[in-house]
Amino acid sequence: MAAPTTITALAGGVGAARLLRGLVAVADPAEVTAIVNTGDDIVLHGLAISPDLDTITYTLAGAISREQGWGLEGETWHAMGALDRYGGQTWFRLGDQDLATHLYRTQRRSEGATLTEVTAEIVRAWGLALRLLPMSDDRVETRVRVLGEGELGFQEYFVGRQHGVPVESVRFVGAEDAKPGPEVLAAIATAERVVVCPSNPIVSIGPVLAVPGIADALRARRADAVAVSPIIAGAALKGPADRLLTELGHESSVVGVARLYAPYVATMVIDEADAGLAPAVEAAGIRPVVAPTIMHGPDEAAALARVVLEA
């Protein structure tokens, strides 16, 4: 059986960006679509900032900072340095070149372009052939209720508190009234392979599923859908997925992830470290595929992408 050639992936930030880098290396990039979480988006200094969209764009363009895992390689920080003079909000670090992305996005939005349209322009400017679709052109805002502090915006929790505080609940403000981006449902319906990237199930994939219509579209493609577990040996490689799962009453393991994803995917790739949990994943209703899932570099990303396409 030939590997599927049209691929639609649900994506958050860093982990998704790495798998997508693998997918565009082993498939025709023009046939790859990523539907990206925008619940993390923030307006700061009047600028429309879309961290997950930018992390994917910069990663696929080979421009991401290897050291940071976010932002641009060789970035300078003169604007943030000068903002310190004013006691401005510098907790969310924006490099000088990265600022241009937000300036452009904000200007185009003010001219009437949708987030979907301006995202396509940005992706094209970086010379990328894949299609990057914001989950919605409507504002959906992930908000996190934190023990003792009340509710925070996602970036206040994630960056401002370094996701080091206990979470009581998460909600996606605006999701109920949001519509999927104009090409989103068709991209799910027509793909030969649907992929759920190794992103945070609660705050990266969760907002995408919360946009009315997307979860139903996924359920209809369950047989062709493959997830990659973001949890390896009980822990997240990066970010708070493990803590969030536990704090919100789920199991921080591939089994906990399998239970969340069972309505949407028939297959899940789990790391070799979790081979022993394969029967429990199976019991949760998902066929496990055991493979190395840590993507240190392009070769591992491409190998994992092949597993996902051939699973």
Added chain:
Amino acid sequence: MAAPTTITALAGGVGAARLLRGLVAVADPAEVTAIVNTGDDIVLHGLAISPDLDTITYTLAGAISREQGWGLEGETWHAMGALDRYGGQTWFRLGDQDLATHLYRTQRRSEGATLTEVTAEIVRAWGLALRLLPMSDDRVETRVRVLGEGELGFQEYFVGRQHGVPVESVRFVGAEDAKPGPEVLAAIATAERVVVCPSNPIVSIGPVLAVPGIADALRARRADAVAVSPIIAGAALKGPADRLLTELGHESSVVGVARLYAPYVATMVIDEADAGLAPAVEAAGIRPVVAPTIMHGPDEAAALARVVLEA
């Protein structure tokens, strides 16, 4: 007679900034107030940009780029360079450190601070003691009708077209409904000396006079008010004041300026090059004081400031 110690100046950009630098050198800076044109303000990339306020702040802080006459000395341009990748709007050049001023202003405005309040914060952050008052906290927009092109925003005309196109008319959109900034009228009423800086009479001082209440407040102080002519030997040192005066039916000379300012000032400092026109200025109803008015550096600015205070 002792020179006046409390000073309120009407100000545009570069010329005003230089005279203000002189005024704070020869008087107590804490007793100097500038009421600044905001008709040139522009929202670009979602950012609230106030060019005249910033030119004055940077000049008085000794941070203005000497070469450009605007922006910051030692500025870098990484954001603009990166914006080129997107085909973004780079005609209005914003340096990386300068961007921080606009980021801060925009953020504070979005938090509910008035332009007057955020301007005071910025001035304080630069360690300046003078008081900088936007002419209004309401939006007033200078628009320029250009031969064959229709109406342009001021910066499109001034920066985008390098003010090299013939102007048919100028208007100040929003001025009729604008209120003077909260401290503006009192600053005019209580100053011992009112100064009209050597700024463009049409597009720098014009918008200030167009805010209801300010012209009347000035008329009441005419005897104590001194203008410095921005026109020397028929020409503007910088910018399109000479062309604009001619195109809009005025005389491009100290006499033309005197006719415009006669309702507001009893005295005008004119350059030595225009000594021969002193009788015509007198005939326009303004007492001329002849002095060197070109401010190459701080010494000439201080000398001119002394003339203005002692006139």
